[in-house]
Amino acid sequence: MPNIVPFRAVRPTRDKVSLIAARSYQSYTQAEREARLDNNPFSFLHIVNPGYKYHKEISGQERFKLVKNRYQEFREDGIFIKEEKPCYYVYRIINRDGEMFTGIIAAASVEDYEKNTIKRHEDTIAYRENTFKDYLKIVGFNAEPVLLTHADDSILSEIIAKVTKTRAEYEFTTTFRDTHYLWKVNDADNVEKIKAQYAGISKMYIADGHHRSASSYLLAQDLKEQNKKHNGTEAYNYFMSFIIPESDLRIHEFNRLVRDLNNLSKEEFLIQLDAVFRIENRGLEYHKPKEKHHFSMYLDGEFYSLHLRKSAYKFTDALSKLDAQILYATVLEPILGISDLRNDNRIDYSEGKNGMTYVKGVVDSGEFKVGFGMLPVSVEEMKQISEEGLTMPPKSTYIQPKLRSGVTIYEF
Structure with missing residues (x-):
């Protein structure tokens, strides 16, 4: 009350x-x-x-x-x-x-x-x-x-x-x-x-x-x-x-921007991603995900769609189903070596309202190497996280x- x-x-x-x-x-x-x-x-x-x-x-x-x-x-x-x-x-x-x-x-x-x-x-x-x-x-x-x-x-x-x-x-x-x-x-x-x-x-x-x-x-x-x-x-x-x-x-979502590929070549990075995602190169076609657990990526002048391989990732609670957490657990930490999302200056964030067009611009400028887009968190997801006493990764929501x-x- x-x-x-x-x-x-x-x-x-x-x-x-x-x-x-x-x-x-x-x-x-x-x-x-x-x-x-x-x-x-x-x-x-x-x-x-x-x-x-x-x-x-x-x-x-x-x-x-x-x-x-x-x-x-x-x-x-x-x-x-x-x-x-x-x-x-x-x-x-x-x-x-x-x-x-x-x-x-x-x-x-x-x-x-x-x-x-x-x-x-x-x-x-x-x-x-x-x-x-x-x-x-x-x-x-x-x-x-x-x-x-x-x-x-x-x-x-x-x-x-x-x-x-x-x-x-x-x-x-x-x-x-x-x-x-x-x-x-x-x-x-x-x-x-x-x-x-x-x-x-x-x-x-x-x-x-x-x-x-x-x-x-x-x-x-x-x-x-x-x-x-x-x-x-x-x-x-x-x-x-x-x-x-x-x-x-x-x-609205926050898109993720990363300054380097953690000493990986483009090809090595894509191969590691392939273990967890089905990857489709969309070239210059502007891509924004339409479903949960799907991501967009902009790398080296091209857009990619990333679809989570369900066999490669286990859902355990409300947090594990959150796209921002999935990206952190499968890409940002294990592949790109970013464990501290608040303080690592290799990662930055862009309001989802800016779209992947903004992500493309700052990656093309050379300031960042790769950018990721996702769908926004729903009100129900936010509430379920609260009910289970869990906390979202930083910059999960722009409200x-x-x-x-x-x-x-x-x-x-």
Whole structure:
């Protein structure tokens, strides 16, 4: 029974929201970041990149303290306002491809995360967890919701449908050509209905934001120990989440790019692949797999299709059936010698939305020697991995929607 509650968001004034909202810092090129920082004094990038003001790279706790300062300046200048009473927020994104994502921004309980009522499917790195925990503790806010998903619920859908027929608090389109809408829900009747309906959902799944949720849990443990009057209702007992039904979730694959063939010739590499895959040379014919356990490969100016030989590979659990795991277990580790998918600089990843055309381009450029494509993970596969207590290989999923930072902010 997830405890999903309304909260008092800090958010931009209506006239500034389109200027403030920003994609994740890492998603911008350096030139894009500099253009926004130079030309838009309201961009949330000024808060998360406070050193730009001094033309200096700043890191660690010094940066965290300056982030807090920039945030407080935005608050003091009236650019951000704090909600007078707790709200749920219905949020909708219509992206440039016409896909629509609608869900509710709310506060999810760290206790549910601890008890695995909110289930996870990715490993987290302790260093990153603790670094972000320290960041949250110093700055005192979080501006990036964790993306949670659950089975479709007709009552929640009905509530959302009624809310979205009213005038939105925010409606803005970004230069990325995504249109964003936000509606406040603070009337007592709908608030109680939403809270009760979430409480009746047996399981939720983290779709995106495993490190953010883990860091929020660690922060709660720290602040709980420091607070002699802790009663469980404090803001640090929750983390901001964007909760959407499974039918609104879009999962794309990550294609794999490898810089060399581990001292193998092209012919030697293909012979080793042949032990596990049926290989067909498709020449210049653009190839993308159409079935699970089928892969595309681009090597030395040609496309190949790879079909897993079932006699050469054994399925033992949900993880073993995952295409990203199959590629790792049959090719990346045993043939190409890549065991650490997170830290080996011989491997890189490309969002599946870029397609094998992108893979072809970077291999043809000489930056990489070979590229692999696969089908995306399904929602059912993701859920089964979580149910079995397993974790996917890194970069197994590229999940949409992606929210903008700075539209709703959760203070501790």
